[in-house]
Amino acid sequence: MKIRGNGIVAQSGGPTAVINNSVCGVIQAWEEQGNAGRLYGAMHGIKGVLEEKFINLSAQSRDIVEGLRHTPGAALGSCRYRLQEEDYLKLLRIFQKENIRYFFYIGGNDSMDTANKVNRLALQEQYELYVIGIPKTVDNDLPFTDHCPGYGSAAKFLATTVMETSIDLKGLLMSKSVTIMEVMGRNAGWLAASTTLARRSDDDGPHLIYLPEVPFKRERFLADVETVYREMGHVYIVASEGLVDENGEYIFAAKSRDSFGHCMLGGLAETLKTMVEREVGIKVRCNIPGTVQRAAAHCASAVDAAEAYMTGTEAVRMAARGCSGIMVTLVRDGGEDYRCLPGSVELGRVANIEKKIPLDWINSAGNGVREQFIHYVRPLIQGEVSFPTRDGLPHFVYLEALRQRPLVGETR
Amino acid sequence: MKIRGNGIVAQSGGPTAVINNSVCGVIQAWEEQGNAGRLYGAMHGIKGVLEEKFINLSAQSRDIVEGLRHTPGAALGSCRYRLQEEDYLKLLRIFQKENIRYFFYIGGNDSMDTANKVNRLALQEQYELYVIGIPKTVDNDLPFTDHCPGYGSAAKFLATTVMETSIDLKGLLMSKSVTIMEVMGRNAGWLAASTTLARRSDDDGPHLIYLPEVPFKRERFLADVETVYREMGHVYIVASEGLVDENGEYIFAAKSRDSFGHCMLGGLAETLKTMVEREVGIKVRCNIPGTVQRAAAHCASAVDAAEAYMTGTEAVRMAARGCSGIMVTLVRDGGEDYRCLPGSVELGRVANIEKKIPLDWINSAGNGVREQFIHYVRPLIQGEVSFPTRDGLPHFVYLEALRQRPLVGETR
Numbered sequence: 001m002k003i004r005g006n007g008i009v010a011q012s013g014g015p016t017a018v019i020n021n022s023v024c025g026v027i028q029a030w031e032e033q034g035n036a037g038r039l040y041g042a043m044h045g046i047k048g049v050l051e052e053k054f055i056n057l058s059a060q061s062r063d064i065v066e067g068l069r070h071t072p073g074a075a076l077g078s079c080r081y082r083l084q085e086e087d088y089l090k091l092l093r094i095f096q097k098e099n100i101r102y103f104f105y106i107g108g109n110d111s112m113d114t115a116n117k118v119n120r121l122a123l124q125e126q127y128e129l130y131v132i133g134i135p136k137t138v139d140n141d142l143p144f145t146d147h148c149p150g151y152g153s154a155a156k157f158l159a160t161t162v163m164e165t166s167i168d169l170k171g172l173l174m175s176k177s178v179t180i181m182e183v184m185g186r187n188a189g190w191l192a193a194s195t196t197l198a199r200r201s202d203d204d205g206p207h208l209i210y211l212p213e214v215p216f217k218r219e220r221f222l223a224d225v226e227t228v229y230r231e232m233g234h235v236y237i238v239a240s241e242g243l244v245d246e247n248g249e250y251i252f253a254a255k256s257r258d259s260f261g262h263c264m265l266g267g268l269a270e271t272l273k274t275m276v277e278r279e280v281g282i283k284v285r286c287n288i289p290g291t292v293q294r295a296a297a298h299c300a301s302a303v304d305a306a307e308a309y310m311t312g313t314e315a316v317r318m319a320a321r322g323c324s325g326i327m328v329t330l331v332r333d334g335g336e337d338y339r340c341l342p343g344s345v346e347l348g349r350v351a352n353i354e355k356k357i358p359l360d361w362i363n364s365a366g367n368g369v370r371e372q373f374i375h376y377v378r379p380l381i382q383g384e385v386s387f388p389t390r391d392g393l394p395h396f397v398y399l400e401a402l403r404q405r406p407l408v409g410e411t412r
Numbered sequence: 413m414k415i416r417g418n419g420i421v422a423q424s425g426g427p428t429a430v431i432n433n434s435v436c437g438v439i440q441a442w443e444e445q446g447n448a449g450r451l452y453g454a455m456h457g458i459k460g461v462l463e464e465k466f467i468n469l470s471a472q473s474r475d476i477v478e479g480l481r482h483t484p485g486a487a488l489g490s491c492r493y494r495l496q497e498e499d500y501l502k503l504l505r506i507f508q509k510e511n512i513r514y515f516f517y518i519g520g521n522d523s524m525d526t527a528n529k530v531n532r533l534a535l536q537e538q539y540e541l542y543v544i545g546i547p548k549t550v551d552n553d554l555p556f557t558d559h560c561p562g563y564g565s566a567a568k569f570l571a572t573t574v575m576e577t578s579i580d581l582k583g584l585l586m587s588k589s590v591t592i593m594e595v596m597g598r599n600a601g602w603l604a605a606s607t608t609l610a611r612r613s614d615d616d617g618p619h620l621i622y623l624p625e626v627p628f629k630r631e632r633f634l635a636d637v638e639t640v641y642r643e644m645g646h647v648y649i650v651a652s653e654g655l656v657d658e659n660g661e662y663i664f665a666a667k668s669r670d671s672f673g674h675c676m677l678g679g680l681a682e683t684l685k686t687m688v689e690r691e692v693g694i695k696v697r698c699n700i701p702g703t704v705q706r707a708a709a710h711c712a713s714a715v716d717a718a719e720a721y722m723t724g725t726e727a728v729r730m731a732a733r734g735c736s737g738i739m740v741t742l743v744r745d746g747g748e749d750y751r752c753l754p755g756s757v758e759l760g761r762v763a764n765i766e767k768k769i770p771l772d773w774i775n776s777a778g779n780g781v782r783e784q785f786i787h788y789v790r791p792l793i794q795g796e797v798s799f800p801t802r803d804g805l806p807h808f809v810y811l812e813a814l815r816q817r818p819l820v821g822e823t824r
Contacts, residue, residue, distance in 0.1 A: 011583075015580050015583050015584075017576075044585040045585075047585060071579070072576045072579055072580060073576070073579035073580040073581075073582065073583040074580075074583035074584070075583070076583075077582075077583050077584075077585060078583050078584055078585060079584075079585040080585075081585075156804060156805070159804075159805055160710050160805055160806060161704045161707070161708065161710075163805055163806065163808070164429075164484045164485070164704070164707035164708060164709055164710065164806075165702075165703045165704055165707045167483070167484055167485035167707065167808060168427050168484060168485040168486075168703050168706065168707040169485075169703070170485065171423075171427050171485040171486035171487070171488075171489050171490050172427075172486070172489075172490055172491075173456040173457075173459060173489060173490060173491040173492075173493075179702075179703065197803070197804075197805060198805070267698075270682070285702055285703060286679075286700065286702060287700065287701060287702035287703055287704050288698065288699065288700040288701075288702070289699060289700075289701055289704060290577075290591075290697060290698060290699035290700070291577045291580050291581070291591065291697060291699055292573045292576070292577055292699050292701060292704075294580065295573070295576035295577045295579065295580040296573065296576060297576055298572050298573075298576065298711060299710060299711070301804065378803060378804070381803075381804040381805070382803070382804040383804065384801070389796070391609070391790060391794070392568060392571075392609075392713065392790070392793040392794040392795065393568070393571055393572055393575055393609060393610070393793070394572060394575065394576075396575070396579060
């Protein structure tokens with residue numbers, strides 16, 4: 001079956017180092033279909049559709065399209081926007097006017113919810129539209145897929161830098177003997193847990209890993225730090241930004257005043273630092289890479305980049321076969337060597353569910369992970385992505401129509 | 413002239429991504445001297461000398477020595493220790509006992525002060541000792557050398573990640589429209605300034621760079637942020653951790669309470685974030701890479717790594733020629749193509765002086781740098797360092813005697 005009519009691809013949510021691989025996959029698979037309609041990129045996700053801000057992806061140069069494979073960030077622009085009731089009619093009219101028959105939406109949980117709504121709208125209005133979700137999130141919290149494109153590269157970067165900074169810490173004979181690395185992950189600890197790959201001997205960091213899956217206990221934490229410090233002379237801690245206490249309250253928000261009535265502003269790392277410095281009396285240094293971890297294309301995983309690309313090509317092929325209302329998934333082959341094959345799941349089953357680390361993959365002390373997790377994550381960070389450089393820095397590409405500045409009014 | 417007697421090499425201060433290149437250079441040049449005495453590594457700098465914690469570097473395997481060229485951190489261990497009067501006699505006795513005739517000290521300002529004291533002690537006591545300082549600091553603040561080994565690699569990593577996170581920021585259409593990257597540099601802005609290399613078009617970040625060389629003015633800063641935000645719709649700010657106000661007080665310390673009497677804990681980025689969110693009303697996200705920036709061997713500059721190695725080999729050659737009491741320097745050749753040749757300067761002239769960015773390399777608004785700075789820094793980040801990997805991560809080496817854990821008592 002051939003593609004008939006035009007298509008839209010768009011990106012939503014926080015970008016990753018490899019999200020543009022999926023766009024590239026969609027563009028190249030679309031071209032492969034032959035005699036196909038036009039493929040548009042909607043700028044800034046579903047908002048760009050509603051505002052009819054399209055660029056013609058079929059008209060982009062081959063070099064730019066290929067360059068997407070090593071360019072981080074959302075090349076089409078991203079958004080966080082929840083579709084409103086009043087948007088539906090507008091959306092349908094735009095699809096009709098432009099003869100849009102294919103809608104590819106690259107994103108995480110919220111984006112799959114949006115794609116699901118678009119699909120239901122089309123069904124309800126009997127408008128022929130093929131809607132395919134393409135998974136993307138460094139948080140790795142989408143259900144029904146072995147893992148999410150974007151995760152492996154962020155994990156590789158974090159494990160690499162934890163390895164490097166753990167060596168840095170080990171060499172010191174100074175006052176700052178505790179390093180706390182605050183890692184992304186509001187409700188699931190996949191990224192924090194991945195840093196365990198940096199450990200190659202007992203004294204390598206991270207020595208302690210705290211995950212949102214395990215309620216954080218202050219006394220337990222302080223005891224852990226003291227134990228490692230006595231044994232090693234230094235402590236490397238990795239913590240998910242989204243740690244919660246037994247009542248489910250975020251640690252960094254809950255502890256806005258300590259036992260002395262002092263204010264404790266700042267994020268999680270700063271909160272833990274203050275605890276350790278006041279209660280254990282050891283100096284702490286915080287590393288908070290922030291968006292660096294999700295944008296680190298210079299340290300992307302080849303496996304991750306290839307899978308991000310594959311989910312894009314598969315989305316087009318599935319749509320061409322007449323599928324709709326599904327998200328492409330990665331299905332791990334059970335064989336000796338790691339391999340993931342494409343699969344699919346209904347959008348309605350994915351939307352708004354967060355996949356957490358299975359509790360039996362976490363150690364009994366709640367401060368590290370077990371072998372099952374390592375077996376799961378190790379294949380995802382394999383291989384390097386080569387990229388062209390210019391003057392000693394990566395040479396990234398921009399889609400032609402997006403070279404201009406975004407309109408200021410929209411970003412407020 | 414041949415090397416006669418034994419030698420010590422040691423590392424001090426904060427590590428860098430390429431500091432072990434200098435150790436490798438010392439080891440390999442020492443071997444080249446032929447019929448030479450033994451080369452010891454003192455563990456944890458001058459403290460290791462005083463505690464007679466030596467390892468025999470001549471006995472290390474070739475693979476480990478060569479592996480130092482891509483391994484970050486201080487492979488010999490580092491320290492921050494100011495020599496006391498009572499240490500001098502002890503030091504001299506240890507040198508005599510072990511027949512130490514060469515002392516190579518790799519470090520920054522304080523380390524050069526230590527090396528200078530050791531040299532003066534030997535002269536005073538008429539003990540034949542050749543003392544050579546080898547420059548190292550990501551801060552790039554040593555005088556009399558064009559730049560310092562370690563700086564180029566940290567600059568390359570920071571420029572790369574600012575480029576990546578600036579693309580990440582540009583793609584967003586969300587609430588967090590300001591990114592603040594806090595960069596190392598307590599008194600000199602060389603690292604913060606280097607991120608200007610990430611700019612390849614007008615809308616690329618960083619849009620605003622704040623350096624310790626320019627007194628920070630709150631009102632001016634807020635006006636800068638508003639101006640860029642109105643023009644671009646987003647703002648990428650890079651700030652040195654050591655920003656000071658007109659009275660020379662650190663911004664992050666001085667502003668412990670804001671105009672509302674609220675506590676403002678945390679470092680510089682958190683302080684600036686609070687200012688922008690309260691006064692301009694735009695959401696801010698902070699990236700604080702911390703030790704990640706100085707340990708990022710996976711993104712080291714080939715030029716920097718080669719120069720770090722060269723300062724090590726030159727130190728041995730200068731000592732073999734009978735020089736003492738000097739630090740190896742890098743002297744930029746004035747030619748069309750970038751090249752640095754080795755030079756030297758007396759240790760006494762280097763110690764305790766910090767080199768700052770020339771004020772005429774900073775723009776008149778005090779929020780960015782001029783072409784002269786770019787011309788200076790660009791050659792220092794060129795080229796990549798290849799490194800072996802294992803299971804998707806770098807394969808770093810450890811010197812044989814340092815595989816054990818450090819003694820806990822010492823690190824408190």
